Amino acid sequence: MQSRLKTIRWQGIATPLVAVFLALLVGAGFILFVGENPLTAYRILFMESLGSVRNIATTLQRATPLMFTGLAVAFAYRAGLFNIGAEGQLYMGAFAAAWVGFTFTALPRLIHLPLAILAGMIGGALWGAIPGFLKAKLGIHEVINTIMLNFIALYLTDWLATGPFHGGSWVPETARVSASAALARLYPPTRLSSGIYLALLAALIAYLILWKTKQGYELRAVGLNPQAAEYGGINVAKNTIIAMAISGALAGLAGTEQILGLHQRFIVRFSADLGFMGVAVALLGKNHPVGVLLAAILFGALQTGSAAMDRLTSVPRELITIIQALIIFFVAADYLIRRILRMKEEA
Amino acid sequence: MDTVLEMRSITKQFPRVLANDQVDFDLRHGEIHALVGENGSGKSTLMNILYGLYQSDGGEIIVRGQKVDINEPRVAIDLKIGMVFQHFMLVEPLTVAENIVLGSELRKGPFLDTKRAIQEVEELSQKYGLRIDPKAKIADLSVGLQQRVEILKALYRGAEILILDEPTAVLTPQEVEDLFKVLRALRAQGTSIVFITHKIKEVLSLSDRVSVLRRGKKIGTKATSETNEQDLAEMMVGRVVLFNVEKKPAEPGEDVLYLDRLSVKDQFGQVKVKEVELGVRSGEVLGIAGVEGNGQSELVEAIAGLRKTAGGRVFLNGQDITDWSPLKIKEAGFGYVPEDRHRRGLVLDYSVADNLILGFHGKKPHVRGGVWRDDKAIEENAEKLIEEYDIRPPVASQPARSLSGGNQQKIVVGREFTQDPSLLICAQPTRGVDVGAIEFIHKQVIAQRDRGAAVLLVSAELDEILSLSDRIAVMYNGQIVSVMSREEVTEHKLGFLMLGGRLEDYRAGEVNGHAE
Numbered sequence: 001m002q003s004r005l006k007t008i009r010w011q012g013i014a015t016p017l018v019a020v021f022l023a024l025l026v027g028a029g030f031i032l033f034v035g036e037n038p039l040t041a042y043r044i045l046f047m048e049s050l051g052s053v054r055n056i057a058t059t060l061q062r063a064t065p066l067m068f069t070g071l072a073v074a075f076a077y078r079a080g081l082f083n084i085g086a087e088g089q090l091y092m093g094a095f096a097a098a099w100v101g102f103t104f105t106a107l108p109r110l111i112h113l114p115l116a117i118l119a120g121m122i123g124g125a126l127w128g129a130i131p132g133f134l135k136a137k138l139g140i141h142e143v144i145n146t147i148m149l150n151f152i153a154l155y156l157t158d159w160l161a162t163g164p165f166h167g168g169s170w171v172p173e174t175a176r177v178s179a180s181a182a183l184a185r186l187y188p189p190t191r192l193s194s195g196i197y198l199a200l201l202a203a204l205i206a207y208l209i210l211w212k213t214k215q216g217y218e219l220r221a222v223g224l225n226p227q228a229a230e231y232g233g234i235n236v237a238k239n240t241i242i243a244m245a246i247s248g249a250l251a252g253l254a255g256t257e258q259i260l261g262l263h264q265r266f267i268v269r270f271s272a273d274l275g276f277m278g279v280a281v282a283l284l285g286k287n288h289p290v291g292v293l294l295a296a297i298l299f300g301a302l303q304t305g306s307a308a309m310d311r312l313t314s315v316p317r318e319l320i321t322i323i324q325a326l327i328i329f330f331v332a333a334d335y336l337i338r339r340i341l342r343m344k345e346e347a
Numbered sequence: 348m349d350t351v352l353e354m355r356s357i358t359k360q361f362p363r364v365l366a367n368d369q370v371d372f373d374l375r376h377g378e379i380h381a382l383v384g385e386n387g388s389g390k391s392t393l394m395n396i397l398y399g400l401y402q403s404d405g406g407e408i409i410v411r412g413q414k415v416d417i418n419e420p421r422v423a424i425d426l427k428i429g430m431v432f433q434h435f436m437l438v439e440p441l442t443v444a445e446n447i448v449l450g451s452e453l454r455k456g457p458f459l460d461t462k463r464a465i466q467e468v469e470e471l472s473q474k475y476g477l478r479i480d481p482k483a484k485i486a487d488l489s490v491g492l493q494q495r496v497e498i499l500k501a502l503y504r505g506a507e508i509l510i511l512d513e514p515t516a517v518l519t520p521q522e523v524e525d526l527f528k529v530l531r532a533l534r535a536q537g538t539s540i541v542f543i544t545h546k547i548k549e550v551l552s553l554s555d556r557v558s559v560l561r562r563g564k565k566i567g568t569k570a571t572s573e574t575n576e577q578d579l580a581e582m583m584v585g586r587v588v589l590f591n592v593e594k595k596p597a598e599p600g601e602d603v604l605y606l607d608r609l610s611v612k613d614q615f616g617q618v619k620v621k622e623v624e625l626g627v628r629s630g631e632v633l634g635i636a637g638v639e640g641n642g643q644s645e646l647v648e649a650i651a652g653l654r655k656t657a658g659g660r661v662f663l664n665g666q667d668i669t670d671w672s673p674l675k676i677k678e679a680g681f682g683y684v685p686e687d688r689h690r691r692g693l694v695l696d697y698s699v700a701d702n703l704i705l706g707f708h709g710k711k712p713h714v715r716g717g718v719w720r721d722d723k724a725i726e727e728n729a730e731k732l733i734e735e736y737d738i739r740p741p742v743a744s745q746p747a748r749s750l751s752g753g754n755q756q757k758i759v760v761g762r763e764f765t766q767d768p769s770l771l772i773c774a775q776p777t778r779g780v781d782v783g784a785i786e787f788i789h790k791q792v793i794a795q796r797d798r799g800a801a802v803l804l805v806s807a808e809l810d811e812i813l814s815l816s817d818r819i820a821v822m823y824n825g826q827i828v829s830v831m832s833r834e835e836v837t838e839h840k841l842g843f844l845m846l847g848g849r850l851e852d853y854r855a856g857e858v859n860g861h862a863e
Binding site: 211212213214215216217225227228230232233234 | 651653673677678685690705713714
């Protein structure tokens with residue numbers, strides 16, 4: 001029995017690993033197709049993303065927002081909710097953090113920075129709680145509402161940053177956040193910020209909430225079997241709202257980190273789908289906080305290495321997008337992978 | 348009678364279990380052969396091997412004197428073997444006729460010859476006395492009729508050997524009777540039938556011979572006329588099984604539960620419970636008998652707070668608990684074994700330990716400081732209940748999904764009973780549970796009664812109602828028809844009332860000598 005449990009756990013890790021391997025394999029075919037040596041290309045990809053401290057720092061910098069959005073999607077998923085709205089929650093959190101950052105400039109750093117971070121969390125949490133509330137009270141599916149709220153958040157922040165809070169320059173962005181609200185740069189000249197600590201802390205807290213608290217027991221029960229949860233005296237509606245609020249807060253932190261760490265101002269449409277990438281990261285990470293961290297680092301590494309690969313070989317950087325898509329494809333097709341693994345076992 | 352089928356020394360090894368250990372089985376022409384055993388004893392495995400879904404690791408199969416190698420269902424079908432599964436394999440939006448001819452459709456040019464399909468199905472249904480409308484859509488049929496379609500499907504493919512895998516598990520008592528009539532008619536026409544079940548009553552009323560499996564081994568084959576309930580149960584379980592729960596006379600006290608003209612609607616707004624007035628006293632078991640669908644489920648869910656009431660009041664220990672939240676009702680001293688343990692009673696992907704605290708997960712000692720889980724206390728609680736309620740395998744960390752039905756039910760029973768609730772509702776407490784576990788659960792119910800709990804038992808099994816209850820209420824069409832003491836009740840009288848008869852008429856009938 002014990003060994004069977006181990007097998008299940010092992011399989012949980014095996015599927016994503018095999019998926020990554022298969023994606024790189026198919027990617028190698030594309031590299032051959034453009035007339036390059038896959039080994040060379042992949043060596044550059046690896047060295048440029050993880051081959052030096054500086055490259056690792058860049059990789060982590062790119063991974064940080066994906067950690068947050070991945071956690072956001074995974075957390076909601078554990079409660080049986082599919083949060084496609086991380087992108088919108090990210091923008092709302094980002095704007096809230098920026099607003100605190102450039103408005104209360106007289107505050108000391110010790111108060112200003114935590115306040116800005118808190119604002120980012122609240123902005124995302126409220127934006128996430130709306131579809132949670134609509135699902136809990138009216139039964140409207142969260143996928144529909146989170147998608148619609150993405151557009152609302154996008155256009156709302158467009159208007160805020162170009163209208164009432166426009167920074168005055170010719171670029172569509174707000175004023176800079178004051179230094180007292182900015183996250184420290186950890187390894188200049190890379191732009192890795194202390195937001196990475198925040199991401200690790202968020203993963204730890206998400207893990208503790210889900211598996212070590214009464215609240216987590218209720219959230220996961222609602223996700224696995226809402227009717228049994230209701231029978232067990234669990235308030236399904238309340239837990240739906242809580243799950244979406246926490247998920248939104250995590251997505252809001254992604255935006256917060258980008259604003260207070262990377263850009264230090266709110267730039268219109270800065271995200272470029274970080275929220276949607278969160279879905280992929282959560283999927284690859286099997287909706288587990290540790291898996292999400294690893295998956296985010298992988299995606300961060302691929303993005304970091306792709307620029308160098310593009311520069312040093314004739315392999316276009318779009319290849320990395322293909323590889324990312326293939327990873328998702330193979331993870332989603334885990335039935336196929338389990339068959340391959342079983343065939344190997346039998347052979 | 349000639350033997351049409353023989354399985355010799357069949358062995359099947361699954362990764363961790365020996366599902367069949369040198370099992371011999373034979374089937375005679377025109378007999379109904381019951382294959383019985385507890386869950387996991389290897390009955391279905393043996394028949395799946397015969398139907399070509401599994402390959403055996405040893406042994407041989409002889410059909411009509413020929414040694415055969417059945418490596419896929421196609422071969423079995425060609426050998427005129429048909430199988431009806433517990434979970435039907437029907438295409439719901441298609442009609443009965445379309446489903447029956449599926450795979451061997453009649454064509455008229457490039458088109459389906461629907462007319463002839465309907466005609467052939469009509470002929471078939473007349474020949475075997477299986478009445479059905481060939482033009483009806485599957486989705487509109489009751490479970491009993493869908494099963495009839497499955498049987499017709501097998502017959503349409505020429506089956507002379509028919510295997511039915513636990514066919515009564517999904518049927519109401521009335522549908523079971525209909526099915527038995529059909530099977531007897533098929534037997535009369537020369538069809539040989541293997542009937543898999545774990546219900547002993549069914550074996551005795553239907554079969555000609557019976558074979559018993561236990562843990563993958565065949566224990567024996569007997570003529571049904573030469574065996575009895577006690578004997579079969581012992582063969583299945585491997586020890587003496589008590590059918591009649593030993594109990595002292597009840598010592599009822601005050602009303603613990605009192606329903607004051609309670610009305611409940613279903614999700615479609617239909618009134619399913621109509622002004623029910625009923626009291627359950629401490630120290631007694633009140634059984635509610637009735638054909639399923641007469642409002643029992645809605646009644647129980649309304650008491651539990653899982654369904655809003657549409658009128659009337661619910662009192663628990665004198666306190667008005669109408670429309671309280673499920674949690675508040677639970678905390679007021681309410682234990683509940685729901686009728687569907689998969690849908691309501693368990694989170695199947697949670698471990699046994701986590702399931703054993705469902706509903707009490709927010710209470711001490713499972714939580715520290717109102718926030719943090721106390722994993723050690725949860726583990727200790729699990730160890731204690733696993734031991735007390737004999738949950739097997741005794742592994743607290745295993746997901747509930749991987750346990751047998753009987754052991755899953757013991758999780759629910761253990762969790763609810765150990766709280767010593769003042770009101771206990773048991774809805775279909777032994778559905779899909781095997782003989783040994785039934786005995787155990789029944790004993791526990793009586794122990795709760797003797798402790799002083801008020802027990803409300805809802806069951807579709809008349810035997811269960813009769814053997815456990817101190818008083819019996821009959822529910823028909825949303826109303827409690829009558830409440831009688833156990834002594835006043837006979838099985839016949841219950842049957843009469845359950846089908847909508849009135850007590851006055853029953854008495855009048857007795858006087859005139861027509862009732863018995």
